[in-house]
Amino acid sequence: xxxxxxxxxxxxxxxxxxxxxxxxxxxxxxxxxxxxxxxxxxxxxxxxxxxxxxxxxxxxxxxxxxxxxxxxxxxxxxxxxxxxxxxxxxxxxxxxxxxxxxxxxxxxxxxxxxxxxxxxxxxxxxxxxxxxxxxxxxxxxxxxxxxxxxxxxxxxxxxxxxxxxxxxxxxxxxxxxxxxxxxxxxxxxxxxxxxxxxxxxxxxxxxxxxxxxxxxxxxxxxxxxxxxxxxxxxxxxxxxxxxxxxxxxxxxxxxxxxxxxxxxxxxxxxxxxxxxxxxxxxxxxxxxxxxxxxxxxxxxxxxxxxxxxxxxxxxxxxxxxxxxxxxxxxxxxxxxxxxxxxxxxxxxxxxxxxxxxxxxxxxxxxxxxxxxxxxxxxxxxxxxxxxxxxxxxxxxxxxxxxxxxxxxxxxxxxxxxxxxxxxxxxxxxxxxxxxxxxxxxxxxxxxxxxxxxxxxxxxxxxxxxxxxxxxxxxxxxxxxxxxxxxxxxxxxxxxxxxxxxxxxxxxxxxxxxxxxxxxxxxxxxxxxxxxxxxxxxxxxxxxxxxxxxxxxxxxxxxxxxxxxxxxxxxxxxxxxxxxxxxxxxxxxxxxxxxxxx
Numbered sequence: 001x002x003x004x005x006x007x008x009x010x011x012x013x014x015x016x017x018x019x020x021x022x023x024x025x026x027x028x029x030x031x032x033x034x035x036x037x038x039x040x041x042x043x044x045x046x047x048x049x050x051x052x053x054x055x056x057x058x059x060x061x062x063x064x065x066x067x068x069x070x071x072x073x074x075x076x077x078x079x080x081x082x083x084x085x086x087x088x089x090x091x092x093x094x095x096x097x098x099x100x101x102x103x104x105x106x107x108x109x110x111x112x113x114x115x116x117x118x119x120x121x122x123x124x125x126x127x128x129x130x131x132x133x134x135x136x137x138x139x140x141x142x143x144x145x146x147x148x149x150x151x152x153x154x155x156x157x158x159x160x161x162x163x164x165x166x167x168x169x170x171x172x173x174x175x176x177x178x179x180x181x182x183x184x185x186x187x188x189x190x191x192x193x194x195x196x197x198x199x200x201x202x203x204x205x206x207x208x209x210x211x212x213x214x215x216x217x218x219x220x221x222x223x224x225x226x227x228x229x230x231x232x233x234x235x236x237x238x239x240x241x242x243x244x245x246x247x248x249x250x251x252x253x254x255x256x257x258x259x260x261x262x263x264x265x266x267x268x269x270x271x272x273x274x275x276x277x278x279x280x281x282x283x284x285x286x287x288x289x290x291x292x293x294x295x296x297x298x299x300x301x302x303x304x305x306x307x308x309x310x311x312x313x314x315x316x317x318x319x320x321x322x323x324x325x326x327x328x329x330x331x332x333x334x335x336x337x338x339x340x341x342x343x344x345x346x347x348x349x350x351x352x353x354x355x356x357x358x359x360x361x362x363x364x365x366x367x368x369x370x371x372x373x374x375x376x377x378x379x380x381x382x383x384x385x386x387x388x389x390x391x392x393x394x395x396x397x398x399x400x401x402x403x404x405x406x407x408x409x410x411x412x413x414x415x416x417x418x419x420x421x422x423x424x425x426x427x428x429x430x431x432x433x434x435x436x437x438x439x440x441x442x443x444x445x446x447x448x449x450x451x452x453x454x455x456x457x458x459x460x461x462x463x464x465x466x467x468x469x470x471x472x473x474x475x476x477x478x479x480x481x482x483x484x485x486x487x488x489x490x491x492x493x494x495x496x497x498x499x500x501x502x503x504x505x506x507x508x509x510x511x512x513x514x515x516x517x518x519x520x521x522x523x524x525x526x527x528x529x530x531x532x533x534x535x536x537x538x539x540x541x542x543x544x545x546x547x548x549x550x551x552x553x554x555x556x557x558x559x560x561x562x563x564x565x566x567x568x569x570x571x572x573x574x575x576x577x578x579x580x581x582x583x584x585x586x587x588x589x590x591x592x593x594x595x596x597x
Contacts, residue, residue, distance in 0.1 A: 010178060014177060017037075021033050021040055024040055024043075029472065029474035034085045036085070037083050037141070038057065038059060038083050041180070042068070045180070045183050045184065049410050050467065051413060056070045056124065058121040058124050063104075063117070066105070066108070071128065071133075073431070078128050078135070078136045078137070079137045080101075080139065081139045082101045083142070084141070086144040089177050092142075092148055093140050093146065093176075102155070105158070108125060123571055123572070135166075135171070140172065140175065142176055142177070143177050145176055195292045196294050198228075198289050199286075200220075205218040205325075213334065214280065215326050223310060223317065225273065225306050226309070229307040230310070230311075236294070236296050237296050254305040255308065257270065258306060259309050259315060263318050263319050266318075270302055272323060273296060273303055273323050275297070275324070276295050276328060277292055277327050279292040279293075279329070294325075306319070359447045360374075363447070363453065366453035368396055369453070371398055375406065377408075381405055409430065412426075413463075414460050414518055416433055416446055417516075418462065420445070423515050424577035424580065459518070461537060462522065462533075466513075466517050466540075469517075472493065472543050473494075474511055476489055477507055477510075487499055494545060494549045495545035498549055502553070502557075508570040508571075509552070509570045509574070512570060512571045515574075516555075516574045521551055528588055
């Protein structure tokens with residue numbers, strides 16, 4: 001492990017990671033830098049926003065050594081996470097912590113966790129019990145080195161003790177600092193700008209023109225494609241919606257077929273690779289087809305596996321790969337539809353699928369004219385060069401700072417909760433924001449004629465303010481054990497009446513309330529009282545009693561007066577549409593009575 005300490009890139013990445021974690025801890029009022037690593041991981045490598053992270057997060061007292069649980073909706077696979085953030089990158093994942101994880105999993109799988117688990121963990125486990133899992137993956141994530149052989153042996157013995165029906169029913173992955181570095185930079189590499197000439201040996205491409213778009217079909221040697229990836233790397237795959245899936249069963253099968261006696265049949269066994277280009281030019285005299293602004297939009301796994309075999313000197317020379325080139329001719333809607341339709345057979349982040357939709361692009365242009373930047377893809381700004389950022393700042397007319405960047409997922413959730421009046425959709429089912437009506441989604445409605453840049457900005461500004469309020473409270477909650485008079489500190493922010501009356505509920509209600517409060521404040525003051533948006537925003541105080549705390553008081557008061565939802569946890573109520581509707585009606589009644597006094 002000492003060699004890790006001498007790796008310049010890993011040392012720099014460790015330093016960078018520490019700085020980013022510190023900012024996350026402060027920005028989101030997290031308890032420690034271990035939680036900062038959890039948030040960094042899901043934000044940067046899973047592309048989640050704060051609402052989605054809160055849904056999987058269960059770290060804290062009573063977590064049974066399980067920091068997060070994520071359920072893949074499509075595959076029904078359950079992912080358990082345990083994170084470690086050691087100060088030194090040479091520090092391995094502690095074997096004792098592996099023991100704790102395995103003990104916690106044993107309790108969970110035996111369904112004996114109810115009296116031991118915290119509320120967040122119980123909620124996550126209840127979600128697991130409501131499905132029939134196709135399998136489980138345990139992720140041991142560390143910003144240091146890997147795990148000891150003794151820990152590996154314990155993990156393998158645990159898996160064998162499960163007597164699982166298949167070898168991949170329960171698996172584990174160790175994601176160390178090198179893995180995090182590789183994944184982070186893979187997500188943030190810039191796209192390829194230069195043209196790519198490809199020489200075709202003893203063949204001319206089969207050309208098809210459909211509508212105004214040209215397609216070319218031909219084959220290339222696996223070695224040629226591997227060398228192409230060797231030159232451009234992940235820059236070639238920035239529009240390939242699916243990231244690397246690592247050493248899964250599919251990729252192992254691809255690797256076997258390009259490195260074994262099956263290699264001569266690779267062309268028949270593999271679906272091939274699809275390039276999307278703005279233009280493609282075929283020169284029959286030189287037998288060269290030139291791809292202009294090309295991206296691989298399908299077949300990224302194949303390309304990566306071919307490169308792996310090439311670098312390991314096991315790629316067989318007889319491997320031939322089917323290649324299709326599609327030209328967009330600059331048609332953004334067509335380009336977006338190609339990426340979606342070639343990748344919608346498997347689960348892909350729905351907001352990413354929509355990032356090139358003309359309505360999203362137009363919204364981004366409208367926002368830019370108002371001085372705001374819409375980050376259509378997760379991590380887009382982080383991966384920009386300083387020249388790119390300056391070009392955007394020039395268009396916006398002001399520096400590209402964090403407070404004027406609206407992540408598409410956050411902005412869409414805020415808009416859906418407020419102007420569209422669907423907090424449950426925004427909090428519990430955000431993926432449906434980006435799906436068509438035929439798939440049970442609301443994309444055409446939400447991003448329909450009623451949307452405007454002004455509304456999108458207003459809803460996001462409200463989201464920003466409420467997020468700060470909640471983060472400030474979480475900071476107080478985190479320091480509560482050290483506060484000499486915590487009620488006084490709570491009262492300074494929330495007001496003595498709220499603290500004295502509902503002190504037992506506050507720690508459960510407030511941390512989960514961002515989307516719910518956004519929707520309720522909008523319903524109460526914009527829809528109900530017809531206040532101008534600026535007036536309402538100016539009335540919000542994030543560190544002292546205000547209309548936020550008054551609204552929060554009425555939410556808890558309603559729940560006390562109407563115990564029909566007794567037994568449901570506050571995280572569950574905070575994403576319930578029916579509870580929102582009932583509370584909104586109750587508050588309107590209270591306001592109507594007050595206005596007639």
